Amino acid sequence: MTGNDRPGTSPEVHLLRERLSSSLPEGRVVTDPDIAESYAHDQAVWAHYGTPVAVVRTRTTAEVQAVVKACLEFGAPIVARGAGTGLSGGANAVDGCVVLSLEAMDAIVRIDPLERLAVVQPGVVNDDLRAASADHGLWYPPDPASAPWSTIGGNIATNAGGLCCVKYGVTRDYVLEVEVVTGLGDIVRLGRRTAKGVAGYDLCGLMVGSEGTLGIVTEATVKLRPAQGRQRTVAGYFDSVGDAGEAVEAVAAAGLTPAALELVDRHCLRAVDEWKNMGLSAEADVVLLGRIDTPGTVGDEEADRMNQCFADAGATWSAVSTDEAEAEALFAARRLAFPALERLGPVLTEDVCVPKSRVAEMLRRIEAIGVEHDTVIANIAHAGDGNLHPLLIVDDGDTAAQARAQLAFTAIIDAAVELGGTVTGEHGVGLLKRDGLHRELSPEVLAMHRAVKAALDPHDLLNPGKAF
Template structure:
């Protein structure tokens, strides 16, 4: 798709040449994020602003010419929320990548949206501070993208999701006006919580151009324990016992047999091939060994066949490495994968895993599951050959059936990946017609022309 000459002319009045990409081969590379099965159009133009004023200019231009705008971070998302629509302006925020402030007394950081998660994490770490949200893509993904998708990670069982760390935002609205929401303070209740409304809104309400983030003090290095189980049910029982016992692990992850084998096949990590489920628990407390001992005992009581506490940081990192490789390893099984993101009350984790196994059998598919077990947040990953139309169809159907099961168990269709294009038909099922009507009303209030990331969420 070629941009209308008028659009380019107007964009150029306030954006330098290098900030505007029009070569179709180049713009096509900005067409989609990392989700499977999501339509993506051809952008008319990609803009890479470096200042708030440039973003405002883009939005004013888009409003005048009624051109849709798709905001993007690093495009590591898994729901198609950053996918281009035909003829749109792709507004990539990756060049706005400055850390503006790190304040150890107020425990806040002020950043532009293009800052890479890991860059921020390391920068605050140097000052004894901690920015917890750690999605798998943390070495690539941007804070702006994390805010747009309200992303989670391994830390959430203790530290919560991105939403809990966003105190205030500067947002360029659809018409180019600048809105400041929230605060730099620890608390604040002045009016409706617009900050939180933007978190997870997938760029459909405005363009985040600056964020005030809450930080925590850096905790001690975590120590990890691995426990093997002869069934996923026993592993899920252990999760329930750990949480009911009042423990606060900094990580509580589950890998099923398919996942464990896939990781071994890819990386020869020597994980226990015969296990049906591997549970990883970690503590970043003052005495993690004591906590691991208590949790290890609960695992044994739940039927763990082996419990191996790491003795140091290096061993802990090795175990986490296995978990971090899971998705890549599952994808390698058949060349393609669809990663689901169903979150259930943790008491229903066993039922969800059992049901997922049943669904895999029904559709003759390999579905590996890794899960943020402490949150009840599972990532059933359907492995399939995208060249095989029948298998692809079955993959898609099984994926939907897992979401239906999640809802049935009192859960949500997305714990941390968002709705985007992938799950928009499912959003209505989860929130119901009244919820959809109100959400559309909010969208209308913020973006009356409907130019911000159209076709996502609803």
């Protein structure tokens, strides 16, 4: 059976389930429809998802290989997933697929303080790796807002970033080596653990950000850094997102590289206040939060310079925090913004990224797009590297508002591409950004992507229909 002949009839489904069950330990294969439904989609609002024929919860690389070989035999698509925290539909099931859950592969195999690396299975939660690294005086920098729940495998799939990536880079900068089960059922190791190495193509790097379309990562070796030193927090209040954007450009123009530079607007502040009673929305329309972790007096001087950048850009109030608890509360509010808004109704999440010099213009365009399409758009952002997360808020069940929000979503993507940006900074293309990717990439470059996919997954079984 070829990859285009998906199992659809009951006898085929029954045989596939039998084949999976006979190849795996008892309890790995789940066919209960209610449980399967819970594994069939990520957190992307309004992204279509299909019905899987089974969910398989693997625990070893050999079990993943057995699933791939069974699916090859029956021509069944495979959709790998971690914790399901994605926001682009990249882990959504397609009809007739096997959902391969890697969440139980959650072992931190080892941490090597000498080489400053960790070997982990894909189901390890980001924050758990950070905590285990800290026990050795080390640090794993990529820190998406979902770090308390998202897994390293999912972070690799989307090349996740986070608050610290403005200075310390994204997931791809930390993945040294991966063990992968290919679309042909082979187990391969890509990359290397040495400090240097340029032999062959960077196939390890190719896997990072591929959203499960080129292979299934079953183990990863990641770089660690020495633990962060003392951090100084600089907070600024602004009357508009555009003014805050001007401050972001001023920080870059001053030659500063903050450890974090985050934006939270009044919609997010209000939602956090209503949930956690933190009292932030009474003080500011927009908050810009910066962190400096440069050691010694140089770091103190940089924090003062950032504070001056905020003031010069029109901050109504700004200061270098002298209260560590207060500073932590401000960053906690930033991390709480998305779940706080989710409590109010469906949130369609954007993930565009533009050059730092265009952040202010992009934020102003987002505001105008919200007005044009009569859609409430909240803004949080990794502003320091131009990665913006406009959050489009719609009342549940309001189909007219949903249609307007989808038009606004497209307009934001178009504006980002027009300003020299990209459709996704860290959430992945998935389903929601496929049309945008076609606007960002030329036909020739899309053809190159398809050629790579055909070479590594010739039967088109790995997460088909995603990305492009």
